[in-house]
Amino acid sequence: MTPTARIPDLTISEVRLTPILVADPPLLNTQGVHQPYTPRLIIEVVTAGGVTGLGETYGDTKYLELARPLAAKLEGRAANDLNALFALADEVAVDPAQVENALDVGGQRGVQTADKLRLSILSGFEVACLDAWGKAVGMPVHALLGGKVRDRVEYSAYLFYRWAEHPGGAGEPDDWDAALDPAGVVAQAERFARDYGFGSFKLKGGVFEPDQEIAAIRALAERFPGRPLRLDPNGAWSVETSLKVAGALRDVLEYLEDPTTGTEGMAQVAAAAGVPLATNMCVTTFGEIREAFTRDAVQVVLSDHHYWGGLRNTRDLAAICRAFGVGLSMHSNTHLGISLAAMTHVAATVANLDYACDSHYPWQTEDVVTERLTFRDGHLDVSDAPGLGVELDRAQLAALHQRWLDDDGTLRDRDDTAAMRVVEPDWVTPSVPRW
Numbered sequence: 001m002t003p004t005a006r007i008p009d010l011t012i013s014e015v016r017l018t019p020i021l022v023a024d025p026p027l028l029n030t031q032g033v034h035q036p037y038t039p040r041l042i043i044e045v046v047t048a049g050g051v052t053g054l055g056e057t058y059g060d061t062k063y064l065e066l067a068r069p070l071a072a073k074l075e076g077r078a079a080n081d082l083n084a085l086f087a088l089a090d091e092v093a094v095d096p097a098q099v100e101n102a103l104d105v106g107g108q109r110g111v112q113t114a115d116k117l118r119l120s121i122l123s124g125f126e127v128a129c130l131d132a133w134g135k136a137v138g139m140p141v142h143a144l145l146g147g148k149v150r151d152r153v154e155y156s157a158y159l160f161y162r163w164a165e166h167p168g169g170a171g172e173p174d175d176w177d178a179a180l181d182p183a184g185v186v187a188q189a190e191r192f193a194r195d196y197g198f199g200s201f202k203l204k205g206g207v208f209e210p211d212q213e214i215a216a217i218r219a220l221a222e223r224f225p226g227r228p229l230r231l232d233p234n235g236a237w238s239v240e241t242s243l244k245v246a247g248a249l250r251d252v253l254e255y256l257e258d259p260t261t262g263t264e265g266m267a268q269v270a271a272a273a274g275v276p277l278a279t280n281m282c283v284t285t286f287g288e289i290r291e292a293f294t295r296d297a298v299q300v301v302l303s304d305h306h307y308w309g310g311l312r313n314t315r316d317l318a319a320i321c322r323a324f325g326v327g328l329s330m331h332s333n334t335h336l337g338i339s340l341a342a343m344t345h346v347a348a349t350v351a352n353l354d355y356a357c358d359s360h361y362p363w364q365t366e367d368v369v370t371e372r373l374t375f376r377d378g379h380l381d382v383s384d385a386p387g388l389g390v391e392l393d394r395a396q397l398a399a400l401h402q403r404w405l406d407d408d409g410t411l412r413d414r415d416d417t418a419a420m421r422v423v424e425p426d427w428v429t430p431s432v433p434r435w
């Protein structure tokens, strides 16, 4: 008889939740501007075998309120009992006031439902459990997902209109210039190409009149001929305006992202745009897939493991996209090294990942991992180290948590509209379509 290998004890003995505030530059979008600091939640899952797994997700109050009871339910469970996580999350009650008529960041993350809130928390725990499991057995997360099909994952430059600094010099300074016109956008893209090697460029639009944003994309196309370009106004345009922009840019756009809101509007634009439509707003839950795909309202889904419910659900989404012939890319929000590592692991396992993924990471000057992830030639290498391949910088985590503790509550919920009011006191969330 061959001896059985000793199985490490994966029983979860402790779950630590640490809300933090992370520096964020004054990036503009159709809602307003990013706050000087944005909330994130860092999750640590400690096993009886002495291994700690790391996860990261949204840190706004409503997410924290759900994370605490779910964390309590995890203790005593096995870190690799991942299917049970969904049943446990279902047991966590969501206050209807959190989801009725509620939109996150003005709808930039799509619909808000009780399920999606739960999944956004569950995903952070799933990643932490996978990290703990991988570390315990000496295997990378991609191997636990079935194995990588590529050694590196391509990312796209994420260009933003921005101010040089936050009003009154709030927050942490960075060394980026303002970008408020086509020349500023091109200068920003040049730096992204030089410093990170990104080969494709996405511009966050919906900030200025569509003609000005058309001019910015045209300037990018002239400066970087033949490179894939994307424009994303987060649903700020009417169907008519969307078609006008599509007509002006269809020869240079790889895709147009969420030009308008809702499946009906997207379907109307898609029918005549002559350019693929991508989304991280119109389809953000499994329940929205059937109508959007059968009506051909979207041609590319930007998955986001946070709100789709983790890395394994992301793979399920990829399978559905493949079945429908819909392309797959990945969405990003302000995220740190833990989430970027998680995203890179799952991206490495998905054969039909057809586009370079988004990442806000270059905008983040702070992190909670000991070694920042480094883009080379616009790609991240897929780590073969056990788990996610990142380690926690405890001093930095403590400092960012202290910032959260010191905040009077003003910044603990991301609110781009409120951040804009600091400069324009009459600013209200623009109603859509804005143009």
Ligand SMILES: O=C([O-])C(=O)C[C@H](O)[C@@H](O)C(=O)[O-]
Binding pocket: 027, 028, 029, 105, 108, 109, 204, 232, 234, 280, 331, 332, 333, 334
């Ligand atoms: O692709 C997107 O829609 C996003 O990344 C949504 C984000 O909220 C972005 O608009 C931002 O951070 O300003």
Ligand SMILES: [Mg+2]
Binding pocket: 232, 234, 257, 258, 279, 280, 281
């Ligand atoms: Mg988008």
